[in-house]
Amino acid sequence: MTSDSLTLGGAGAADARDGTFLETLHDWVVTVDHKRLGLLYIVYGIVFLAVGGLEATIMRVQLAAANLHVVSPQVFNRMMTMHGTTMVFLVGVPILFGFGNYLVPLMVGARDMAFPRLNALGFWLTAFGGFLLYFSFLGGDGLYGAGSAPDVGWFAYAPLTSTAFSKGHSTDYWTLAILLGGFGTIGTAINIITTVLCLRCPGMTLGKMPLAVWMFFTMSAMTLVVMTPLSAAQIMLCIDRYLGGHFFDTQAGGSAVIWQHFFWMFGHPEVYVLIIPGFAFASEIIPVFSRKAIFGYPAMVAATTGIGFLSMGVWAHHMFTVGMSSHANTFFALITMAVGIPTGIKIFNWLGTMWGGKIRFATPMMFCLGFLFQFLIAGLTGIMLAAVPFDWQLSDSYFVVAHFHYVLLGGLLMTIFAAMYYWFPKATGKMLSQTLGRWHFWLFVIGFHLTFDTMHIPGILGMPRRIYTYEADRGWDVFNLICTVGVAFQALAIVLFLWNVVRSLLWGKDAGNDPWDAWTLEWAVSSPPPHYNFALLPVVRSRRPLWDFKHPEDPDWLYE
């Protein structure tokens, strides 16, 4: 019960074994350690981030000016489909589950996830899902000759995916890859939920969990619910394509709109599945670098679960143009606007945390501040899109593309970078360079704003999304050129980041156990943590066990 129980680094911290390359590889492939699996997820996600970024670059080059012929329409449509699918299923979800895997057991004071083997299965299913999707470039055999990737868009609206309009196997690769990865995702979600519910260390009640754990818990619970309609839709599509089903076959009385309902029942909560871990990172990093406890912990928990529940009732705001009744349109607009309330509460609580603090501008905090500003804008353009009559103009235009890239890059990717800089020292024992971090931050922010601020304008000027080229008389040229220029800055920023990682692994300065003077349990163990995490299970009395340990004269548990 004493705070001494928090010196948990473990004597034999260095469990890295020296072995041949093959032995090391074997260790990583057969590992069931949540930390290694977490890192595998993250590395896998970063590799596909580079691939998806390359696809985006090809599209941006093609769109730099009107009526260019850099790539054919067929290639462009494949790039568009693969970029979206990759970024959502092979980058966003794996990186976030990677962090969840790495952090949740450490933060709740557990020695591993509840089901280590399920954890490994989940990762490898996800991994093979990705490889299967990309094998389509060799084996897709679509409409345009041997070997092609899917070209039906990342939400693959029926009946474009039926055998009449999508010949060959490219759509099947897409369907099966998502189905396979989805099973892995469900396994990992079950694992996180069980770990949070059953493996918390003594003293850690639900109300004393770090906010990040609450958020990973919410995200996993949502994942369990929403992967179901997605998997069901994929199975129905398979039945349509191979067993003569007519779920989405409009020529035989099927419904194209039903696919949209199933897909967005997954697709919209999925956005929150992605952004809630972003909130998790911000909710850990902002307090530490403001040197204050999170403001309004119960309100943050309530807002998180509130977003989780509300997000299940907003899916049809992607469908305001499909001709639903005015009552249905109104309902989905209202629920969507209501999501703005808990989201606003979160932003205010982060501001409240900074208010009266002493803000340190370390790289993780820089990215979190960028996140706050950009996510504010993303949220407000979200309100515009929820406003049905405005959405009738903006839906499926470049304004929407700008909006969700604001959410996923300006919001999520910024917090992922923040998390990388924040937890890299814990995972590797080495600090990332602050100087390179500054370059990374500013180049990325400049590139991001060049591309995505500008991208709203062609949407307002009538440019639909997913077009491989456009006419010269529409007034879209100059904005598209600026968007493309911004990509170069972002690409350079990512290259600097990767170089920073390599450089720091080789020559970085040692981090020590607790380089940021932080308060959650993972900072009580050595960097990198030993295989078993905690030699002695910790006992906690407040939400910030390390604060209590460092300030025995004024511990948190006096006030909570």
Next chain:
Amino acid sequence: MNLVPNIFAPVSGHARALYTYSMLVLGITGAIFVVVASLLAYAVVRFRERPGDERVEPPQIYGSDQVEIAWTVIPVLIVIVLALVTTRTIHAVQDAPKPPGAIEVTAIGRQWWWELRYPDLGIVTANELHIPVSDPRNPTPTYLTLLSADVAHSFWVPRLAGKTDLIPNRVNHTWMDPEQPGLYLGQCSEYCGTQHAKMLLRVYVHTREDFAKWVATQKEAPVAEPKAAAGRHVFETTACLNCHAVQGTVGNGRFGPDLTHLMSRETLASGAALNTPENLRTWIRAPERLKPGSLMPAMQLEDRELDDLVAYLVTLR
């Protein structure tokens, strides 16, 4: 002429209703942005760590119920205001009653062009929609029935009307009441396959008199010109007529655009090229050059047949 399809330059009652509402939403969200971004900027500047601060932690504050309630109630009120205005605007636009003078048009989305039918007037055309100005005192808006023959498409002419999708096995509706004559551009805005980008739509808004003239010319049967007889023979004896119709010939295909008044249209291939005899020739010989992936096949005609066919087609005014 400024052809930019700017949603903030409405020229119809429908688009103007969306525009007015959008300005309100922009105003509210803009105000929220200014307030919150200012608070953020203030916090970053005011509460930055200063030299000498490192040793002492700031006072720890865990929250405040009053403050939480305040910043919950204010957004709730904003959402209520937005909700009321949204409900009213949705109803006004989506459930607008059809006045007796309305023009009926059926638009059918196809990979990758628009079939346009005027059931009351007996006109069939493609890709270029002609409609009259609607005078608010004696309204003649255009009411569209939206269908699809293959995959999902979306009808969007930003200066005249917001989007409505064309979905197979489903009937959707939209309407437009243009205020000024002119040419307004739009295009398909739901991804529909390879040539989604070149599924362009042109809406010509005429004065009432001009619209009546256009209707009259579209209703005239084409005059058979003797010098074009060879080309007409080519049309009637090759695969053209499997997909295309020309009134007064045996061609009555429905898969491609009706060609009865082909030369009354300014563009070919759903706006992919200008409708000139040279482009027409290229389009028949090698459609890939104008619109790669298009479902129009290369017709494999002899040069002589091609010349005759083009000579015939340019008589279809």
